Amino acid sequence: MAHVRITPSILNADLDNLESEISKISSVSDLLHLDIMDNKFVPNLTWNFEAASEIIRKSSLPVDAHLMIEDPDIQAPKYAEIGCASVTIHFEAAQNVRATLQAIRKEGARAALAIKPNTDFEVLRDFRTELDMILIMTVEPGFGGQKFMQEMMGKVRKSRELIGDADIWLQVDGGISTETIEIARNAGADTFVAGSAVFKAQDPAAMVTQLRKLATK
Numbered sequence: 234m235a236h237v238r239i240t241p242s243i244l245n246a247d248l249d250n251l252e253s254e255i256s257k258i259s260s261v262s263d264l265l266h267l268d269i270m271d272n273k274f275v276p277n278l279t280w281n282f283e284a285a286s287e288i289i290r291k292s293s294l295p296v297d298a299h300l301m302i303e304d305p306d307i308q309a310p311k312y313a314e315i316g317c318a319s320v321t322i323h324f325e326a327a328q329n330v331r332a333t334l335q336a337i338r339k340e341g342a343r344a345a346l347a348i349k350p351n352t353d354f355e356v357l358r359d360f361r362t363e364l365d366m367i368l369i370m371t372v373e374p375g376f377g378g379q380k381f382m383q384e385m386m387g388k389v390r391k392s393r394e395l396i397g398d399a400d401i402w403l404q405v406d407g408g409i410s411t412e413t414i415e416i417a418r419n420a421g422a423d424t425f426v427a428g429s430a431v432f433k434a435q436d437p438a439a440m441v442t443q444l445r446k447l448a449t450k
């Protein structure tokens with residue numbers, strides 16, 4: 234199986250002390266997962282481009298930007314341009330998925346495509362050669378702390394088959410915890426977004442280490 238990556242989401246961190254929160258997990262995490270929501274594509278509002286840029290600039294970890302916005306075709310290349318290591322767009326939001334993925338890559342970031350729980354897995358097949366990561370949502374995007382949808386593991390298994398030997402990461406996002414990470418790993422995921430499990434733990438770094446250990450059994 235591929236290398237395991239743990240990418241904590243700061244959605245459930247103390248947003249008034251983000252630098253301190255990021256520093257707690259920076260030595261044990263692979264990337265920082267940044268959830269960008271516009272209250273249009275999903276019913277929640279987090280950071281606009283300017284506020285996100287500040288977080289990206291100050292982050293001691295490479296940033297994995299997850300764009301849950303209605304205009305990713307315009308915004309996604311900008312996130313790549315300012316230094317994100319990986320930029321994820323949603324199939325359901327993009328007007329021209331292929332061109333946007335190509336634009337992300339052109340700016341030097343890994344290009345990723347996410348699908349919501351109700352979206353058919355088959356839509357991913359057309360974009361395999363443009364992808365550096367697939368994101369299978371294991372909750373309905375919009376809010377942290379939701380229950381893990383185990384029924385999404387069929388999509389994860391199909392994604393693993395689609396990836397084959399290609400250098401494409403397979404990420405899951407939503408409800409990842411000590412109880413669910415092994416389920417997702419056994420289905421084929423290698424990159425795990427954990428929000429509330431990490432930042433609501435007494436020791437966030439120890440939780441990241443524990444999650445990694447469970448995923449590498």
